[in-house]
Amino acid sequence: MTAQFVSTRLAEDHDLSTFDSGQATLDDWLRSMAQRACVSGTARVYVWTPEGEQKVVAYFALTPTLVNRDEDGVPSGAAGGVSRIPGYLIRRLALDRSFQGQGFGAELLYDAVSKAVAAAEVGGGRLIVVDAIDDAAAQFYRKYAFTPVRNTPRRLVMKIATARNALGIG
Numbered sequence: 321m322t323a324q325f326v327s328t329r330l331a332e333d334h335d336l337s338t339f340d341s342g343q344a345t346l347d348d349w350l351r352s353m354a355q356r357a358c359v360s361g362t363a364r365v366y367v368w369t370p371e372g373e374q375k376v377v378a379y380f381a382l383t384p385t386l387v388n389r390d391e392d393g394v395p396s397g398a399a400g401g402v403s404r405i406p407g408y409l410i411r412r413l414a415l416d417r418s419f420q421g422q423g424f425g426a427e428l429l430y431d432a433v434s435k436a437v438a439a440a441e442v443g444g445g446r447l448i449v450v451d452a453i454d455d456a457a458a459q460f461y462r463k464y465a466f467t468p469v470r471n472t473p474r475r476l477v478m479k480i481a482t483a484r485n486a487l488g489i490g
Contacts (some may be wrong), residue, residue, distance in 0.1 A: 324332055325377065325424075327431050330365040335375045341414035343453060349412055350379055357381060363411055366435065368428065376414040378424065382434040383437070385409035385449055387477070395468025398479055400446050407447030407480070408436040429464055433483050440480045448478045 328479035336351050348366075357363040368378035376474055385407050389399040410432045415425050436448045450466060452458035452474040462468070465486065 325368040327366055328369050328373055330354055333374055334367055334370040335430050340417050342417050346412055346414040377419055378428050381411040382435055383409050383411050387447060387449060392472055398477055407445045407449050408439055409449045414481055425470050437480060437483050446480055448483055450476050
């Protein structure tokens with residue numbers, strides 16, 4: 321991650337008021353549901369803030385998930401011979417408009433994937449899963465080795481082993 325930003329778990333004193341990713345559903349979730357998800361334990365939300373500030377410029381949410389191989393149409397190589405595949409869902413991933421188009425999206429995804437791999441080291445898991453909000457987001461994830469599943473075109477997966485190798489910790 322760039323030294324320009326600090327990646328940390330969402331806290332009550334983070335300033336979410338000016339965050340604008342260009343996707344109202346992502347912005348609204350951050351303001352209205354992210355803190356609740358953290359408190360209830362349904363997700364861990366990580367935010368990026370400029371060094372020494374509390375203003376959020378990016379975020380992602382990570383949660384454990386279970387993927388049904390047949391229902392989702394997960395390729396057999398990704399399934400590892402099991403029908404219900406444990407993994408981690410990057411539930412939300414968004415970058416403020418003022419930082420889009422500068423390579424920070426890839427760094428944010430790297431941060432999210434790194435945390436998913438670290439979680440898998442502790443708790444197991446075979447896949448990292450994303451549900452792209454639109455076709456442009458799906459294309460973004462495909463660029464970074466996520467592959468779509470057969471039955472849900474905007475659901476994409478990456479094996480934890482692939483992520484480990486990409487991160488150089490294989």
